[in-house]
Amino acid sequence: MKQLQSILEKDSFSRTISSIFSILIGLLFGFIILLVSNPTQAVDGFLIILKGGFSTHAKGIGQVLYFATPLILTGLSVGFAFKTGLFNIGAPGQFIMGAFTAVYIGVKWTFLPAPWHWIVALLGATIVGGLWALIPGILKAYLNVHEVIATIMMNYIGMYLANFLVKSYIYDSKKALSMNVADTAVLPKAGLDKIFYNTMGTTKDLSTVNCGIFIAIIIAIIIYIILNKTTFGYELKACGFSQDASKYAGINDKRNLVTSMVISGMLAGLGGGLLYLSGGNGRRIKVVDVLAIEGFNGIPVALLALSNPIGTIFSAIFISYITQGGHYLQTLNFVPEVIDIIIACIIYFSAFSLFFKDYIFRFIKNRVQSMEEKKQERLEDGGEE
Amino acid sequence: MGVLSLIVQQTMLFSIPLLVVALGAVFTERGGVTNIALEGMMIMGAFTSIFFINQMQDKMSGQLLLLIAMLIAIVTGTVFSLFHAYASINLKSDQVISGTALNMFAPAFAIYVARMIQDNGVQQIGFTNTFRIKSVPVLGDIPIIGDLFFKNAYITTYIGLGILVLSVIIIYKTRFGLRLRACGEHPHAADSVGINVYKMRYAGVMISGALAGLGGLIFVVPTSTNFNATVSGYGFLALAVMIFGQWKPIRVFFAALFFGLMKTIASAYSVIPLLAASNIPSDVYKMIPFIATLIVLAFSSKSSEAPKAVAVPYDKGSR
Numbered sequence: 190m191k192q193l194q195s196i197l198e199k200d201s202f203s204r205t206i207s208s209i210f211s212i213l214i215g216l217l218f219g220f221i222i223l224l225v226s227n228p229t230q231a232v233d234g235f236l237i238i239l240k241g242g243f244s245t246h247a248k249g250i251g252q253v254l255y256f257a258t259p260l261i262l263t264g265l266s267v268g269f270a271f272k273t274g275l276f277n278i279g280a281p282g283q284f285i286m287g288a289f290t291a292v293y294i295g296v297k298w299t300f301l302p303a304p305w306h307w308i309v310a311l312l313g314a315t316i317v318g319g320l321w322a323l324i325p326g327i328l329k330a331y332l333n334v335h336e337v338i339a340t341i342m343m344n345y346i347g348m349y350l351a352n353f354l355v356k357s358y359i360y361d362s363k364k365a366l367s368m369n370v371a372d373t374a375v376l377p378k379a380g381l382d383k384i385f386y387n388t389m390g391t392t393k394d395l396s397t398v399n400c401g402i403f404i405a406i407i408i409a410i411i412i413y414i415i416l417n418k419t420t421f422g423y424e425l426k427a428c429g430f431s432q433d434a435s436k437y438a439g440i441n442d443k444r445n446l447v448t449s450m451v452i453s454g455m456l457a458g459l460g461g462g463l464l465y466l467s468g469g470n471g472r473r474i475k476v477v478d479v480l481a482i483e484g485f486n487g488i489p490v491a492l493l494a495l496s497n498p499i500g501t502i503f504s505a506i507f508i509s510y511i512t513q514g515g516h517y518l519q520t521l522n523f524v525p526e527v528i529d530i531i532i533a534c535i536i537y538f539s540a541f542s543l544f545f546k547d548y549i550f551r552f553i554k555n556r557v558q559s560m561e562e563k564k565q566e567r568l569e570d571g572g573e574e
Numbered sequence: 575m576g577v578l579s580l581i582v583q584q585t586m587l588f589s590i591p592l593l594v595v596a597l598g599a600v601f602t603e604r605g606g607v608t609n610i611a612l613e614g615m616m617i618m619g620a621f622t623s624i625f626f627i628n629q630m631q632d633k634m635s636g637q638l639l640l641l642i643a644m645l646i647a648i649v650t651g652t653v654f655s656l657f658h659a660y661a662s663i664n665l666k667s668d669q670v671i672s673g674t675a676l677n678m679f680a681p682a683f684a685i686y687v688a689r690m691i692q693d694n695g696v697q698q699i700g701f702t703n704t705f706r707i708k709s710v711p712v713l714g715d716i717p718i719i720g721d722l723f724f725k726n727a728y729i730t731t732y733i734g735l736g737i738l739v740l741s742v743i744i745i746y747k748t749r750f751g752l753r754l755r756a757c758g759e760h761p762h763a764a765d766s767v768g769i770n771v772y773k774m775r776y777a778g779v780m781i782s783g784a785l786a787g788l789g790g791l792i793f794v795v796p797t798s799t800n801f802n803a804t805v806s807g808y809g810f811l812a813l814a815v816m817i818f819g820q821w822k823p824i825r826v827f828f829a830a831l832f833f834g835l836m837k838t839i840a841s842a843y844s845v846i847p848l849l850a851a852s853n854i855p856s857d858v859y860k861m862i863p864f865i866a867t868l869i870v871l872a873f874s875s876k877s878s879e880a881p882k883a884v885a886v887p888y889d890k891g892s893r
Contacts, residue, residue: 226690276670328868334875337610337670338817341810342871345864353857478806478860488674524689529682537657537675541667 204495208539212493212507215535219527230521237517238528241510244517251385251396255467257509258398259284261405262460263487264505265412266453268496272416273449274429275329279340280457281484282347283321287314287458288465288474288481289351289359295370295466296359306373311404311462318458319451321347326450330443336450344480352476360476367465367474375468376401397471401463406502408456413498425449457484486512489532492539508532577846581835582722584842589834590734591616591793595812596819596826597741598785603821604745605778606758606771608885610673611658612786613809614680618654619647619787620794621684624801627701635704637729640795644733644788651787652780654680659779663772666887677809684803698800705729705795730792737785741823754778758881761888771888786812797841807864814867820879832870836863 223231242253263280270277291314325339361368379400387394416422427435428445436442494500515528602609623643661672685697710724745751756764757774765771794801819826840859843849
């Protein structure tokens, strides 16, 4: 019993349980939606979602990793803000501004040699993402504007600005997309092209995955170290717990708040760079009046990982995995938006997963306590005799 | 005169949905629950009611059809808001996260259902606009004022203004309004004098859902000929309008007019001679309402009069 209690008291355990619980309910809800809309094919459709990226073998898994890369970064962005007491719903804006910067540098700054070109492009994306978060950070710290409202406004401004900038400077009007970046700005494959491909006759059908996934994982580890092993990270987290208490302890709370927001924005901006510097068969920026979905999906990624940077890697891969499954759903005439519905359900349930966690924890604790009390009573009774 | 009356008419079309939704936000926040899912509730309200119009427009038209559609939008918004109420009141979850989930759910749901049930498999739901009132009888004949306010109008404009009057009365002159405000300021004190905080908060969230659903419909009807699973950030703008209006209905009305004007400039710049000649691209104009919001918030948030207990789940046991 003691052992069970010690396992349950471990935060990470009960948190993982509550995340898995949210995922299961979300998937169940998705299945019900499939069942209602087309009962005969619902089971097949659901299996396609579960099979996710595996439906197209090695290349499919590569694609899962490719689309997981920006999600890891936006997930880290939202999660980092959560840890420091902020809700950064502005990842879509920071993401798209970073993406534009990376592609702009990738197309225009061809004077840079091979490795430096993509490195500078990524740095540019990171910096612009940070700047995009600097504005709401300052507004929050010094003018008391709630960061949720401010970052939402910055999302729309960023979306329209990026559309305008893409159309003005790097537009491929034939395809209505941004131009291809120069070869020197494409992220290297780092050997991944030798694993993730399908053979089509004599040619290799390569996956788009590249060294971006490694960069994302390294960044996740760095963020983990900053948050958990450094004084700097501790101060940022302290401000998140209680601004007044940290002020009293001599921490510059306003500067820390702005710093947290900027770091969060930098992560989202880098995510935009990593997704779009991917060469011929990779993504290019679409000029549409829709907020970047990779940014919004950072929220479920962070929530499922409970803002843990290492957990973010896995939850990003999971979200990317079922999103890929959603694309294959179209072969059965289902609409891929069912995946967004599932993700929304997962967020909804993870919003009160802490409630379940506390409930289960309290229930078991009470049981254990009452047993121990009985034991104690018996001992005391014995002592009196 | 032509341009001026056009601007006034357009401003009303943009302001009234903002006003209605922002008033909804006032009710929920005054009760102590923050609701960033207004955007999603607008989408759900617009979705069901416009689908209704789409299906019924062969059989009926004009104001009766619009009024029934408005009822449907209100019911949809109310039902959808129950999800937010349950999560944030009963389960004491993070209200922003619950709202985010509903905001993601609504457009995905609208697209999914539209593509599944429409024969052509597209996500847009088209409708024919038979609701414009060319000129209100009698009132439309008044010189100047008639041109500005009673021509090319929609019945929704007057209903929106009616809701404003009703909101002022309910919030300031009724027992319900006083109790609602008490729950947003100091729920424990309210509870101690026998007010059911949970019930009051439910009422606040449901009113916001009803008004947001309605707002979704009256945003889409005059400005478009189809519904494409979006209300272009209006739910979020409504939240900003509420903050700018300092949680007070009359001030919210003026804030909504201001944003409506901004939005009008953003969408009708091509008919305003001075702006049309300046050759500024349309994307820049589209940014204007959002930039204006940020600037206005920067100046009006410092001395915020937000309800004290907003976004804090009410727990009877805590002190």
